[in-house]
Amino acid sequence: MDQENVSATLTLDVPTEKVFAVLADPRTHPAIDGTGWVQEPVDRATLREVGQIFRMDMYHPDAQDGDYQVANKVHVLDPPRAIGWLTGYDPKGDGHLEFGGWFWRYDLVPSGPSGTEVTLTYDWSAVPQSIREYLRFPPFGPEHLTNSLHHLAQLPHRRPEADPSAVRNCWGR
Template sequence: MTHESIQSVTRIEASPETVFAVLADPGSHAAIDGTGWVRESLDGKRLTETGQVFRIAMYHDNHPDGHYEMANQVRVFDPPHALAWEPGQDAAGDGELQFGGWTWRYDLKPVGQDETEVTLTYDWSRVPSVMQEEFGGFPPFPASHLDNSLKHLASLATR
């Protein structure tokens, strides 16, 4: 763990193509998430390109409204090697997305026959310090969240 990112690594007994297909389906993100914050995909569309925005319903007890929505912009789309997105919101309600500066990234590396090493990185290096203070520091969850997410991803990819 550095002061600006955390990582978790696991091996999954599935091909990189299979693992990537699970990640590229936002409908599977609630089942992958280890915090219980992610609810469901609001778009129902698979991820297909860099720049694509996909919306996810969320819930957190500490959020002022409890339920909220994140609009995630795909920053890296390199099947079946890497997928990354940056969460944002339309805070002003004017259609303009504002991004907080944190990203989720999955890097997939083939290991032998039908096995994939997956590295999950949560990076908050571009989060302004004032926002970090407002959130009570980063990451806003324990590092074990990444381990749990990779366990859930492995379960989905090996079904």
């Protein structure tokens, strides 16, 4: 793949402010993801400022023991228009975070009286060659971003088993 980012766009029948609120709540990220890799947020606070760190428990069968944790750093926060984060980790377990050069970003544009056009971008253009030697980019197929946006669109209609109030409260219902 010559390109170093992938994007997908979907129009949701939900007001922009509510979509942003869901994206700013780490508790909803496992439901949005859809791969089963994103498990549970370690840091459950709403994303409110650039530089904020939020950790997520993850699972991938190719990871040592399958389970691991990422530390995400908010690098874009423009309510209700854009939110994004860099993905990193704590390699020595000493609190010193390293970021690999890839990020996730959601851009939101109002569409009609109560809709939102959402563009999800995954960008790995800043990943150094040393990381590219052992990680493949992107680590998922091209359909993943579109599927993720469809999951985001369905959140007002789902009742997750673990914490049903988390998703419903984000939508204000």
